[in-house]
Amino acid sequence: MPARVLSFGMVAEQYERYRPGYPAELVDLVLTYGNRPIRTALEIGAGTGKATRLFAGAGVAVTATEPDGTMLAELRKHAPAGVETVRAAFEALRLGATYDLVYAAAALHWTTPEGRWSRVAALLEPGGVFASFGGPTQLANPAVADAVRAARAPFLTSDEIPSPDGTPPGQAMQWPGTELQRCEWFVDVQQTVIKRRLTVSARDYVGHLSTISAYLTLPTPQREQVLSQIEQILPQRVELSADIIVHLARRRPDQ
Known part of the structure; x- marks a missing residue:
């Protein structure tokens, strides 16, 4: 996993260009769930700051953390005034300050499982909100998806990241909600799509694929070959299913 975690820096500009941002509906959902003012937030693995901009635009004072220096530099190009940026992995963050909200945008699966939830709890105010959101961007047309899988097969069996705790894709509650439900520090776990x-x-779809870690960790000649082959079999425009799975939980006020 470490190689994949730090693979994004070499395509930071492409990541900013081709990865979709987040809708205003998302920040509304998180702030409404909070049921009290959310003035400060810590972001885990901010990348180029697509979610950072959303929450900062809603008036939240965001501290955006990101371990990759190149990704962080791209974030700083686009971050609104007032956003604090910190180059650090989640596991290396100094504890002490606490926030109304801690969130991760398509980044939580890169964090180390051991001690993850106790660290999140330590960074939250009692009653504070934790949010994790993201999801795969998939081809909506089954025939086109099958053709892409066939073109990819000699290089990659899959370009997705499996559930960190082995939760099957069809299960009603997905990760990290599954872990949060079992966690002593959190209550009121919710999942929304x-x-x-x-x-x-x-x-542009191939540009998006070029920012996915499974492709980034291929040797350069293979990466260029598979992306070229995929582009050749695609129609001019493709429809994508890009649902956002949102998990919300509240730190126990008595912990």
Whole structure:
């Protein structure tokens, strides 16, 4: 996993260009769940700051943390005034300060499982909110998806990241909700799906694939070959299913 965690820096500009951002509905969902003012937030693995901008735009004072220096530099190009940025892995963050909200945008699966939840709890105010959100961006047309899988097969069996705790894809509660439900520090665990469809050009879809860790960790000649083959079999425009799975939990006020 470590190689995949730190693979994004070499495509930071492409990541900013091709990865979809987040809708306003997401920040509304998180702030409403809070049921009290959320003034401060800590972001885990902020990447180029797509979620950072969303929460900062809603008036939240965000401290955005990111271990990769190149990704952080890209974030700083786009971050609104007032966003504090810190180069650090989640596991290396100094404890002491606490926040109304701790959140991770498509980044929590990169954190170390041991001590993850006790550290999140230590960073939250009692009664504070934890949020994790993300989800795969998949081809909506089954025939096109099958063709892409066939083109990819000689290089990669899959380009997705399996559930960190082995939760099957069809189970009602997905990770990290499964872990949060068992965690002594959190209550009121909720899962919500924000449905989303996007239509992009074949070139932009391949650009998106070029920012996915499974492709990034291939040797350069293989990566270029598989992406070229995928682009050749795609129609000019493709429809994507890009649902956002949101998990919310509250730190126990008595812990």
